[in-house]
Amino acid sequence: MSARRGAWRVTRGLPRRRARLARLPATAVAMVALPAAARAGTPMYYLKTFGAKGNVSVPLLWGLLGLSVFVILAVSILVVIGIARGRRVRAGPPGMILPVGRSSGAMPWIYGGLVASAVALIGFASWTIAVMATIDQPGRPAAFTIEVTGQQWWWQARYVDPKNPSREFVTANELHIPVGKPVHIKLVSRDVIHSFWVPALSGKTDVIPGQVNETWLEADRKGVYRGQCAEYCGAQHAHMAFRVFADAPDDFAKWWNHELQPAPQPAASAKLVALGEQQFVLRCGACHAVRGTSAGGDRGPDLTHLMDRTSIAAVTLPNTIGHLSGWIADPQQNKPGAKMPNLDISGPELTAIRTYLATLK
Ligand code: HEC
Ligand SMILES: [Cu+2]
Incomplete structure (x- = not known):
């Protein structure tokens, strides 16, 4: 109520459109100053960052924006001044021919402009190069590598501990990293060009077929990005x-450590789970792997610890038993074009398979 009245007082008397324009800077400031909680609903917001990379890139973004605005204003003002002065000179007798050439006092402006532009451009180029050098490699060596494979339309992630190859496993679409430690990311594509982007942590890195691109992530605060x-x-x-x-x-x-474990064996008493596992291996095992069973497919996400994930189908649906059933029954309705076909799963099959999947914790 009081904030409304304040806004009214500031803009009172202005025509409507100008009143709206007058509030624009306040809206922009509010966006930048938004508390973290309010920003949770805008996950692609990249001006507030939570890691070593973004923390050095964002000041450069503001610096370049500030410089651009300054140049536009300075040039506009000089053009207006030039026009105003030009009119004054022309106000001579009709038919008078103006001399063309180096009028006195013009050259210092040109030299001054050249020097100012050169200083600004070299300064900002140096800043840009310094930032690029800083974010190219983490300050400390990365503890491990995640090999991320981009494909239409999900992400496979293979965790690799260079010191201990037996600690390797595969998951999908949900990465975990330790706070405050740089993590090395290797990017490959299985089909077309994708781009790996976590706005609050890092800029984009293209994912190109036939090429390995590298980047790294570091978060300085716990959270989901x-x-x-x-x-x-x-x-x-x-x-x-x-x-x-x-x-x-x-x-x-x-x-x-938990991800390394194979899937639990169905208990002898859990008949429906055992049936679900059988049907899963038969109907789904060509595309999906569940470690500890003979399902070893690689065309779709590894489902060994499916229930540890909060979402399915690359954050298209929340991972609830309802959405899971809906997905298995009709993936094409949920994500038209997805590389998982509709499989004409019968009602009883669906019940068994979904009961089995629910045990993959
Ligand atoms: C022809 C290959 C293929 C078959 C067969 C297949 N899937 Fe999939 N599945 C995929 C692909 C590809 C995706 C990823 C789709 C996407 O996100 O775009 C997927 C995604 C999923 C997901 C979401 C996983 C995640 O973490 O996002 C689940 C669950 C799933 N499939 C279950 C099943 C079940 C159960 C069956 C058998 C009834 C099955 N799939 C059969 C290819 C297949
Ligand atoms: Cu894409």
């Missing part, structure tokens, strides 16, 4: 998202 494919890659490009969970180092170590 949204990632998104940032290079148009076909029908479901917008649904090719992922999540990065920055965990406390202990939680992260626990998570990794």
